[in-house]
Amino acid sequence: MIVKAAIFHLNNCRSRVRKISITSKYFMIYFILNMKRIFEAFSNRKALIPFIVAGDPSLAATEKLIYDFEAAGADIVELGIPFSDPLADGPVIQAAHQRALKKNVSLKDVFALVKKARKKTEVPIVFMLAENLIEKYGRAKLFTDCEKAGVDGIIVPDMPPEEVGKGKRDTGNVVNEIFLVAPTSDDERIKRIASASTGFIYLVSTTGITGKRLKLSGQVEEMVKKIRKFSNKPIAVGFGISNPAQAKETIKYADGVIVGSAIVDLIAKKQFDQAVKLVAALRKAIDQAGKRE
């Protein structure tokens, strides 16, 4: 499994990373330890990825939720980094960002949180953050610190692959950079995004912002097929999936589901146990839909 993970990783990484001297034992071990987390999340079973905003309502609460979500069946935990203007988010997640900002939670704090959590858990953790936060933090430093803290990947919703500019990862960095495909993306864009994305591909299930939807868009099956034409990387679907039935329907086509607003809504009401229960229910629904062949 570990060898498979390493090969998978090296195949998925950019050419630059591949050039890193593989004879260096240190790097090899490093790659394997880091990369296997996301790889395994998708190889054992279909992946459940809950999203919460880090520091909402406190860093301690977030830490506990990471452990509890893992125990309830989460395969990857996605942490939103608080930002004043989360453009792609609906009112529920916007409010979560505001709550975390009131506590002055910064990227640096979230790195410290992950570092701490890594003593207790190997659950893959990915960050979702606005490009402006990277602009200020520094892209190279971000990747270095992700690696140090044990963050497995980043998702930057307002940064399409063609805008990835200065400070490209220039070390033997193993942090995944996950890009998003939207229902409006055409074949040419899907191809570009799929090739740029590492770890997995984030499929936005529907046009619009994050938040609950009464009905799924019905575009997921078709979109997944389109992406599969260009890539065999795992595909996780997010935006608008809020209950077990929707997760079960979505997972028929995809390799993972991402659930945010429905969980964050419970956290807003301080119903942490309910949030964990929802994760467990989503797990059950996904497992019922059958394992990945």
Place this chain on the structure above:
Amino acid sequence: MFSDLPDKNGHFGEFGGRHVPETLVPVHEAVTEAYLKYKDDAGFRDELDYYLEHFIGRPTPLYFAENLTAHFNGAKIYLKREDLCHTGSHKLNNVIGQLLLAKRMGKKRVIAETGAGQHGVAAATGCARFGLECIVYMGEVDVKRQALNVYRMQLLGAKVVPVTSGSRTLKDAINEAMRDWMAHPDDTFYCLGSCVGAHPFPMMVRDFQSVIGKEAKAQHLESEGKEPDYLVACTGGGSNSIGLFNPFLDEPTVKIVGVEAEGAASLCKGTIGILHGARTYVLQTKTGQILNTHSISAGLDYSGVGPEHSYLKDMGRVQYVTANDKDALSGFKVLSEKEGIIPALESSHAIAHLKKLAPKLSKEQTIIVCLSGRGDKDVDEVRKLLK
């Protein structure tokens, strides 16, 4: 050459670009493609020129402000009278251009953001004229302080949506308009009111507003037989200023000044960041949280600025300075009293800078000031402040 910018991906040097969620990337690509197809199309140009002349009332005069010139006892001051445009500001120049494009793209639903309400009123006006559905996002705070403009938009048939997220001002209105566009990418056109946002908006808005500078250049040449020595314009998002500046950027003898509101001075006091789809100067904290701004003029009350201005600042082509609320009020008063023209509080920032600039210059030198809008909308506010 400054006139060659931006590049095909919308970059002005390191600024600009298209930093938007993937859902919106193809939507921006489609607008770019349509704009490039029609911008030099004879039919499109003719229709645009027709509306500029007969609906907006262009060309606007380049007015020699004799009394103001005497008052400052220095350079000759010319006012580019955008305040005389239909709806009372330069905003309609851009709106008509974008709506003619929206029509050609077959879009029936138009969304817009507004701060003070000038762009919202212009968008509502254009949509009424062309029979398009119009939804205007406006921060809840601005809805309250600009009640008259809200009613004007409603009279024109637009739906005004108060925005309750974030700081409830212009920045949040733009967020909300972009969110709306993400939800309605197929039938909706986002008529963005300033030279901000993702490519092609900074380029397209600049091009539509460049009619200001093109006219001013020809008018100045006719009255003075030379290029002006200085251009002065207020800069919030920066559409009136880039419109005036653009045709002069490659004239090295013309010195150019952009005046920001002191409480919203992205260029003078901000740092490089990414806001609303562009890399540009932004007022933000050290960790990258966008700051709220304060200005007496709602139209300048914005945490970012058009990316081309960021480039012009870094290249040293344009000098950006600030004027505070008090300076703006004195600009407001002096133009009203000396010339019988009540300027918008936004434009009053440009007028305010004349006090520093004009007396230092010789009587043979000339300054063109963009009088971007009229001040009727601000009379209530000024009355309260001057009490």
